[in-house]
Amino acid sequence: MKNRPVYAIESVDHALSLAVVLQQEGPLGVSEAADRLGVSRSTAHRLLSMLVYRDFAEQGSDRRYRAGPVLRSVDASAAPVPLLRRVALPHMRVLVAEVRETAHLQVLAGDQVRFAVTVECDQVLRVGDREGRTLPARLASGGKALLAALSPAELAELYANADIDLPGLRRQLGLVRRRGFAINDQKTENGLSAIGVSIPWPGAGSVAAVSLALPTARFDRRLLPGWVVALSGTAAAIADDLP
Structure with a gap:
């Protein structure tokens, strides 16, 4: 990490x-x-x-x-990042205090997901600040949560010129939609696991995602339901405060 x-x-x-x-x-x-x-x-x-x-x-x-x-020269995001930052930060701090793992706010930028906000936890072994970095959206937990909210046509357009397994990605995103969350288990960084959920924008679909990132050594699937509940509550609270 x-x-x-x-x-x-x-x-x-x-x-x-x-x-x-x-x-x-x-x-x-x-x-x-x-x-x-x-x-x-x-x-x-x-x-x-x-x-x-x-x-x-x-x-x-x-x-x-x-x-x-x-x-x-880097793809811009259509998301209103200053507004999202202002609204999301208080809720993310509450989330981190509750679960004691690092939280990220992510937005789509082309076929990448960009880390817009990080709130670090206080554990000695923790995931650090990722603000400003980008990852392939199809691999990151928040990115997959956001891709799952796209229509089939939007997804096809986004990856029209990409050398990827689009049918396989569609199957993955279908699972994300059914579960309501996405997992990145060391797909982007060895020793790091993450869980992400999308944040619905009232009347405008999903424009951002919130995720928890933690050392894989602490990624206990028995704790996953509690993490998902906490993340989903945070996403809903952020959505409620958006204009």
Whole structure:
């Protein structure tokens, strides 16, 4: 499992975090960036200036910073990430406090699933922050939960040019729909297992998923029903708070 380095370089971490926010959530002002990172305005300005220099960001005529050419080369998600983040975070923190495993919020970006929010648990051996990373949606638990909510036509269009076993994927997604949850048992990372459920958007289908990720050593299938109940309750609570 890939977790935060013991000797992390804080300035690099801050710059990369800002790049992720610009890519996923849209334009930021200097004050907003400072508040998000918990740093001074001058520090935020220096970080944003370096991102502009390396084409990770651009500054518009309104003085706000936007994702630059480097970040725009990645498929964007149609999900309203800033709103989802604001609504989901309190519920995800309650979930993590209850089950003591790390929770992720994920959105579709093309045929990938992007980690939009992470709330880490407090266990020594845990899954760390994945915010900003992408995985093949057909392998990740949250990705499979979201793919299962697509229509057959939407799924076929998404994978029209992909070299995958589409009939086999359809069968997997049918099982996800019947169960109401998806499992990723070391399909994307050795030693990591995850359970995901989709979050219904009122009147608009499913736009995001919430998942629990844990070391495979703690993945006890006897605990699966309880995890699914907790996840489903969290997804419903998030959906209830969406406008």
